[in-house]
Amino acid sequence: PHILALHGPNLNLLGSREPGHYGPATLAEIDAEMQSRAQEWGWTLRSLQSNAEHLLIDAVQAAGTQGVSDIIINPAAFTHTSIALRDALAAVRIPFIEVHLSNIHAREPFRRHSYFSDLAQGVIAGLGADGYLLALDAIHRRRKRHNP
Numbered sequence: 483p484h485i486l487a488l489h490g491p492n493l494n495l496l497g498s499r500e501p502g503h504y505g506p507a508t509l510a511e512i513d514a515e516m517q518s519r520a521q522e523w524g525w526t527l528r529s530l531q532s533n534a535e536h537l538l539i540d541a542v543q544a545a546g547t548q549g550v551s552d553i554i555i556n557p558a559a560f561t562h563t564s565i566a567l568r569d570a571l572a573a574v575r576i577p578f579i580e581v582h583l584s585n586i587h588a589r590e591p592f593r594r595h596s597y598f599s600d601l602a603q604g605v606i607a608g609l610g611a612d613g614y615l616l617a618l619d620a621i622h623r624r625r626k627r628h629n630p
């Protein structure tokens with residue numbers, strides 16, 4: 483398994499950014515936790531954060547030719563705006579899990595709609611940084627079920 487973790491705009495500010503919504507963990511801490519979990523299993527995990535829509539799209543397109551097996555993505559504000567990033571995920575047909583730190587359904591109405599959720603294998607929202615590890619665990623459990 484080769485996992486790609488994609489983090490959208492402003493997630494580089496985690497730790498100091500609206501901690502009431504997004505919690506105290508930095509993105510480096512979140513990535514390190516995912517990385518150590520992946521390493522325990524002998525999996526490859528690569529993380530990328532970008533504030534630029536086209537860099538996230540390029541990363542998804544590249545994943546399609548790099549043997550990435552699963553994507554964990556928090557599109558951040560692009561969740562609510564980016565048909566282009568959605569189309570990239572649809573094009574490569576790599577299964578993905580959508581993660582949000584905050585519960586996007588308990589905030590402003592414009593956060594309730596996601597351009598990703600109907601294509602996602604699953605959506606995790608509102609569980610803070612644990613959401614990323616839960617997504618990774620879900621991929622692990624599914625694989626173990628399929629190749630015990």
Ligand code: DQA
Pocket residue numbers: 491492493556557558559560561581582583584585586593
């Ligand atoms: C977010 C929720 C989005 O609405 C927001 O724009 C973000 C982060 C989350 O993780 O809760 O930047 O995706």
